[in-house]
Amino acid sequence: MLAKLTGWLLLGVVRLLTGAQARWYGCPPKAEQRIYFANHQSHADLVMIWAALPEELRSITRPIAARDYWANTPFKRWITTEVFNAVYVERGGAPVVPSAPAASASTKPAVPTLIPTERIEPSMDPIEPFMIQVPPPAPAAFAVKAVQLPLIALPGTEPDASASSAATATASDAIASPAAEAADPLAPLIEALTSGDSIIIFPEGTRGHTGEPQKFKSGLFTLAQLFPDVVLVPAWIDNIQRVMPKGEVVPVPILCSVTFGAPIRLEEGEERRPFLDRARDAVVALRSV
Amino acid sequence: MNQFLRDLSPAHQVAALFLLVFGVLAIVSTVTFLISLRERRNAMHSESWRRELKVFQQLLSTTWFMVVMFWIGWALGEGVATLLFALISFLALREFITLSPTRRGDHRSLILAFFVVLPIQFILVATARFDLFTVFIPVYVFLAIPVVSALSNDPHQFLERNAKLQWGITVCVYGMSHVPALLLLSFPGFEGKSAFLVFFLVFVVQTCMVVQHLIARRFAYSPLDAGPRMWRWLQREPFAPNVSRSFNWVSWAVGMAIASVVGALMSFITPFGYGQALAMSLIACVAGSMGHLVMKALKRDRGIPNWGPKGMGVTGANGLLDRVDALCFAAPVFFHSVRWYFGV
Numbered sequence: 001m002l003a004k005l006t007g008w009l010l011l012g013v014v015r016l017l018t019g020a021q022a023r024w025y026g027c028p029p030k031a032e033q034r035i036y037f038a039n040h041q042s043h044a045d046l047v048m049i050w051a052a053l054p055e056e057l058r059s060i061t062r063p064i065a066a067r068d069y070w071a072n073t074p075f076k077r078w079i080t081t082e083v084f085n086a087v088y089v090e091r092g093g094a095p096v097v098p099s100a101p102a103a104s105a106s107t108k109p110a111v112p113t114l115i116p117t118e119r120i121e122p123s124m125d126p127i128e129p130f131m132i133q134v135p136p137p138a139p140a141a142f143a144v145k146a147v148q149l150p151l152i153a154l155p156g157t158e159p160d161a162s163a164s165s166a167a168t169a170t171a172s173d174a175i176a177s178p179a180a181e182a183a184d185p186l187a188p189l190i191e192a193l194t195s196g197d198s199i200i201i202f203p204e205g206t207r208g209h210t211g212e213p214q215k216f217k218s219g220l221f222t223l224a225q226l227f228p229d230v231v232l233v234p235a236w237i238d239n240i241q242r243v244m245p246k247g248e249v250v251p252v253p254i255l256c257s258v259t260f261g262a263p264i265r266l267e268e269g270e271e272r273r274p275f276l277d278r279a280r281d282a283v284v285a286l287r288s289v
Numbered sequence: 290m291n292q293f294l295r296d297l298s299p300a301h302q303v304a305a306l307f308l309l310v311f312g313v314l315a316i317v318s319t320v321t322f323l324i325s326l327r328e329r330r331n332a333m334h335s336e337s338w339r340r341e342l343k344v345f346q347q348l349l350s351t352t353w354f355m356v357v358m359f360w361i362g363w364a365l366g367e368g369v370a371t372l373l374f375a376l377i378s379f380l381a382l383r384e385f386i387t388l389s390p391t392r393r394g395d396h397r398s399l400i401l402a403f404f405v406v407l408p409i410q411f412i413l414v415a416t417a418r419f420d421l422f423t424v425f426i427p428v429y430v431f432l433a434i435p436v437v438s439a440l441s442n443d444p445h446q447f448l449e450r451n452a453k454l455q456w457g458i459t460v461c462v463y464g465m466s467h468v469p470a471l472l473l474l475s476f477p478g479f480e481g482k483s484a485f486l487v488f489f490l491v492f493v494v495q496t497c498m499v500v501q502h503l504i505a506r507r508f509a510y511s512p513l514d515a516g517p518r519m520w521r522w523l524q525r526e527p528f529a530p531n532v533s534r535s536f537n538w539v540s541w542a543v544g545m546a547i548a549s550v551v552g553a554l555m556s557f558i559t560p561f562g563y564g565q566a567l568a569m570s571l572i573a574c575v576a577g578s579m580g581h582l583v584m585k586a587l588k589r590d591r592g593i594p595n596w597g598p599k600g601m602g603v604t605g606a607n608g609l610l611d612r613v614d615a616l617c618f619a620a621p622v623f624f625h626s627v628r629w630y631f632g633v
Contacts, residue, residue, distance in 0.1 A: 019383075245393045252399040253379070255387040 003082035010083065014051040018243055018256040022052035025289050026262025027233055029054050033198055035227075036061070036260070037220055038235040039213045039283055040202035043069055044244050044251070045237050049200055050084055052258040062192050063200040064089050087188045091205060186219055193227050200235075203279065207246065213283060216276040224266040224275070234261040234279065236286035259286040299481035306488065306558065307360050314356060318349055341506065348499065351612055355491065363484045368415060370487075371469040375411040377613060382407065382461035384610045388591050389453040394443025398434050398451075402458055406430050410466045417473045419628075426463040431455060460584075461610070464617030467624040474624075474633050476560040485558040486627075489566075490573055492555070494619045497548035497574040498581065504543060505535030532586045541578060548574045560631070572626050573619040580618020584610070 014020050022029070038049060046063045053061055065086040071077045080086045192199050201223075203216035224232060239256040264282050266275055294302065325342060328334065362370030386399065406426065413422035435451045471490065472483045525537035552570025556563050627633070 239387065242391060245396055248396050250400050250404075252396060253383040253386070253403055254391075255383060 006079065007083045010047070010079075011051055014047060017251055017253045018048065018051075018240070020048065020051040021255070021257040022054070023257055023259045023289070025259055025286070027231075027260060029057055029260075031056060031060060032231055033193070033196060033227075033229070034061075034231045034233050034263075035193070035198065035220070035223060036200040036233045036235050037203050037216075037279065037283065038200065038237050038258070040204045040207050041237065041241040042207060042244050042246070044240055045202065046070075046084065046086065046200075048237055048240050048256060049235065049258050057198070059085075060196075061198040061200060062087050064189065064202070066091050087192050087199060089185050089188060091185070186222060189219070189223060190226065193223065193230060198230075203276070213280055216280045218272055218276065220279055221266070221272045221275050228266065231263045232265060232279070233263050234282040234286060235259065236261070236283055236289075238287070259289055261286045261289075302558075303363060303482065303484050306485070307356075307363070310356055311360075314349075314353060318353070321346060321349060344506075348502075352495070355495075359484075359488060359491070367469070367472045367483075370472060370484075371411055371415045374465055374469045375407065377609070378411070378462050378465040379403070379407060381465065381610045381613055381617070382457055384608045385457040385461055386454070388588075388593060389450075389457065391450065391454075392443060392445065394441040394445075395438065395450055395454065397441055398437045398454055401434065401437055402454060402462075406458060407462050410462050411469070414466050414470050414473070419470070419473075422466070422470065423625075426458060430458060434458070456587075460580075460614065460617045464580075464621050465613070467620035468616065470624055471620075471627075474627065476631065476633055479560040482558075486560075489552070489555055489559050490620065490623055491616060493548050493552040493570045494573055494577040494615050496551050497544050497578055498615050500547045501535075501540055501544035501578060504540040508540070529582075532589055533582060536582055536585075544578065545571065545574050565630075569623065569626065573623040576622035577615035577619035581615045583618070584614040 011020075036049065038045065046065055050058060050061075050063055063084055063086050065071075065080050065084065065088055067088040067090055069076075070080045070086065071088060080088070189199055189201065201220065203220040204214045205217045205219075206214070220232075223230075236259045237256070238259065239254055242252070242254045243256060244251045261282055264279060294305065297305065321342070325346070328339060328342070358373055359370075362373050382403065386402075391399065410422065410425060413425060434454055435447075438447065438451055438454075468487060468490070471486045474483060474486065525539045527534050528537045549567050549570045552573075553563055553567040556566030559566055559569075561569055
């Protein structure tokens with residue numbers, strides 16, 4: 001009851017401040033299972049896209065929330081779980097190098113300071129082991145094991161929202177070790193998808209400063225492989241960074257909109273990087289609609 | 290009949306006025322609705338005519354909305370009316386700021402504009418502090434906004450950003466706040482009827498805008514297709530085509546004339562005499578229509594068809610600011626002319 005009331009109140013405030021306008025360009029709002037993926041500029045993105053969805057979809061769509069921001073006070077934790085019905089994901093594990101200040105919760109790979117260059121795909125095709133169709137009511141643990149493979153078998157790629165720096169360091173024998181399993185950031189998402197909910201994800205993994213979305217991380221690709229029947233809908237959240245720039249606490253009223261585009265799908269045998277770039281382009285293309 | 294109306298108490302007179310307006314609106318809406326029904330069953334007109342009908346229906350719904358707002362405002366007292374205008378002002382400013390490029394350094398100034406300046410201005414109106422309410426924005430806020438901006442340590446396009454914000458505040462907050470201020474003017478022998486003054490201003494300005502809009506639509510200039518001879522004098526080239534494709538002095542003058550005559554005919558609900566009402570309507574309409582033109586120039590500069598949410602232009606829905614910009618410009622001019630001339 002209290003959660004519902006808070007939801008209504010928050011919705012009113014968000015509408016008054018931003019208009020929270022949803023623009024369905026590429027697909028109608030429909031109650032099918034979907035993965036919405038959007039650009040990420042502000043913590044308020046989560047609230048924005050939640051407010052833009054129509055009432056009927058809001059109850060079956062679960063946004064993801066970064067645990068280190070949305071669960072650091074009891075109130076935030078309550079509102080994230082009770083009102084948004086969000087899925088917590090980890091980002092930015094404990095830095096291995098203690099001298100590195102943990103001030104920014106950005107997802108810096110712990111060891112190399114440079115952004116890892118794009119790796120050439122190994123010849124041993126890593127896609128094969130988990131082309132197994134995961135039946136929807138599969139136990140989550142099984143799915144998690146399958147997902148472990150790409151994270152582990154491809155060291156040196158962008159660490160995936162990476163608490164798996166430890167795992168990437170010891171690449172070979174960490175398969176499905178309990179530690180890695182706990183560190184797998186995708187597990188809660190897979191759980192939510194398996195139970196039939198739609199989810200909202202931000203594949204950049206971190207908030208951008210520039211307005212240009214950063215490179216997408218591979219989580220989206222993995223989810224697209226595991227759940228081929230779920231519709232992938234790109235979304236562009238416009239103007240939200242002006243409402244609440246990083247480091248400000250008081251929002252200012254500026255009209256925002258969430259534009260939903262035409263669904264994309266993982267083509268047969270499509271590689272990881274091309275797919276992620278295509279997904280990113282689909283999101284960016286919505287900016288000028 | 291006339292005597293009967295004069296003998297009513299002020300409250301009853303206002304109620305009668307609303308009854309009349311609602312009646313006219315209801316008749317027009319019904320007719321439009323029936324026409325659209327007929328059109329739906331068997332289309333007799335062209336595609337463009339149907340589009341016109343849609344535009345007209347939108348205008349009608351806006352008018353309904355405005356009148357209902359006024360009625361609520363009048364029924365619940367001046368405080369509520371002021372609050373309503375404050376809300377409209379807030380939404381208009383929100384639209385304006387959305388379409389002006391602001392940077393991170395403007396954040397504090399924007400907070401000041403929305404959450405400090407706007408409430409204070411309307412509180413000053415509600416408490417009838419006319420001297421302060423007149424100078425608060427042009428003097429104090431004019432200085433305060435750039436100071437806050439300068440303190441945010443971002444000199445990039447400083448003048449432009451601040452000018453835009455000042456403009457937004459002047460039009461949306463300062464201009465709009467003069468509408469409820471009319472409620473507080475006390476003319477001798479006109480107590481309790483200030484709602485008429487607000488109604489008079491809004492009605493005259495809206496009439497002027499609608500007439501101009503209709504003339505521009507109906508007699509659009511096209512060099513190839515000259516219409517029938519008798520209407521040719523209305524089809525003029527646009528005077529400033531880069532700003533407005535419909536503005537020309539002739540149709541503007543016709544709009545002015547019609548609206549002023551309407552204002553003069555309505556003089557019996559105002560404290561003005563016949564000639565005074567004509568002059569006051571003329572002043573309000575000139576300010577309003579020119580203000581509308583200025584806002585059009587701003588829209589062209591931003592490269593947008595209209596205010597309001599992005600992408601709504603293609604669906605034909607307009608922003609709130611398109612509807613109220615003429616009023617925002619007309620209200621301060623009208624208010625200060627009235628105060629100066631009548632010394633109230």
